[in-house]
Amino acid sequence: xxxxxxxxxxxxxxxxxxxxxxxxxxxxxxxxxxxxxxxxxxxxxxxxxxxxxxxxxxxxxxxxxxxxxxxxxxxxxxxxxxxxxxxxxxxxxxxxxxxxxxxxxxxxxxxxxxxxxxxxxxxxxxxxxxxxxxxxxxxxxxxxxxxxxxxxxxxxxxxxxxxxxxxxxxxxxxxxxxxxxxxxxxxxxxxxxxxxxxxxxxxxxxxxxxxxxxxxxxxxxxxxxxxxxxxxxxxxxxxxxxxxxxxxxxxxxxxxxxxxxxxxxxxxxxxxxxxxxxxxxxxxxxxxxxxxxxx
Numbered sequence: 001x002x003x004x005x006x007x008x009x010x011x012x013x014x015x016x017x018x019x020x021x022x023x024x025x026x027x028x029x030x031x032x033x034x035x036x037x038x039x040x041x042x043x044x045x046x047x048x049x050x051x052x053x054x055x056x057x058x059x060x061x062x063x064x065x066x067x068x069x070x071x072x073x074x075x076x077x078x079x080x081x082x083x084x085x086x087x088x089x090x091x092x093x094x095x096x097x098x099x100x101x102x103x104x105x106x107x108x109x110x111x112x113x114x115x116x117x118x119x120x121x122x123x124x125x126x127x128x129x130x131x132x133x134x135x136x137x138x139x140x141x142x143x144x145x146x147x148x149x150x151x152x153x154x155x156x157x158x159x160x161x162x163x164x165x166x167x168x169x170x171x172x173x174x175x176x177x178x179x180x181x182x183x184x185x186x187x188x189x190x191x192x193x194x195x196x197x198x199x200x201x202x203x204x205x206x207x208x209x210x211x212x213x214x215x216x217x218x219x220x221x222x223x224x225x226x227x228x229x230x231x232x233x234x235x236x237x238x239x240x241x242x243x244x245x246x247x248x249x250x251x252x253x254x255x256x257x258x259x260x261x262x263x264x265x266x267x268x269x270x271x272x273x274x275x276x277x278x279x280x281x282x283x284x285x286x287x288x289x290x291x292x293x294x295x
């Protein structure tokens with residue numbers, strides 16, 4: 001009675017209505033927040049898969065090119081991926097060939113097959129075109145005929161000589177070399193003297209993931225995460241700017257390699273992960289491999 005007389009009843013009813021509306025809106029906001037978290041999670045998964053998908057696309061495109069080429073032409077007599085020991089053995093054999101004056105043809109092919117090489121290979125020249133960019137070694141007697149993909153390819157050339165041109169720097173970490181692995185949250189940088197590591201710098205940054213974003217909105221979460229990655233890359237650039245080496249090779253996530261490319265003489269994708277030092281060792285070992293194709 002008193003509440004009605006003083007107008008409290010209407011106010012209390014209005015309060016109840018507002019509380020119900022508030023609770024309903026909270027439920028909607030919670031649902032929207034969950035959808036945003038799911039969207040961020042999907043985005044992160046997509047970012048993490050970018051490198052793997054790019055590698056797979058490259059591999060599939062190469063397989064398609066080879067399959068199409070195989071339908072229209074010859075196939076390699078054999079193909080092998082050469083690790084350190086096996087590669088050293090193959091390079092040693094190539095260097096041991098004594099072909100006499102103008103008997104050994106060496107070429108770095110990046111696009112079209114040079115006429116001098118095409119004349120020697122005949123109907124097997126398409127094998128080189130499909131393998132490019134690649135080094136090719138062929139002697140005038142046809143005893144040696146192979147393509148070898150070097151980790152660090154030289155500029156194109158095609159020349160006859162008494163022996164094959166096989167330079168160590170194309171296949172091995174010669175001289176003073178800096179080799180780094182760059183990921184959005186991990187960085188490992190080693191300096192090597194003729195293949196032996198003499199220094200190491202490692203950086204691990206706690207970049208937010210879907211497991212620790214708390215109650216942030218999608219926009220705020222993405223902004224904070226991007227800022228953390230930018231800070232991480234700034235630290236990487238600082239270390240790279242101070243590196244003392246004749247050559248710098250950087251591998252890692254292609255999406256972040258573009259941000260530090262100016263500090264590298266050569267870049268390549270790598271899916272090595274984990275502790276910076278262990279991941280760097282894995283990436284270093286994987287990089288110094290070569291594919292051999294027998295023509």
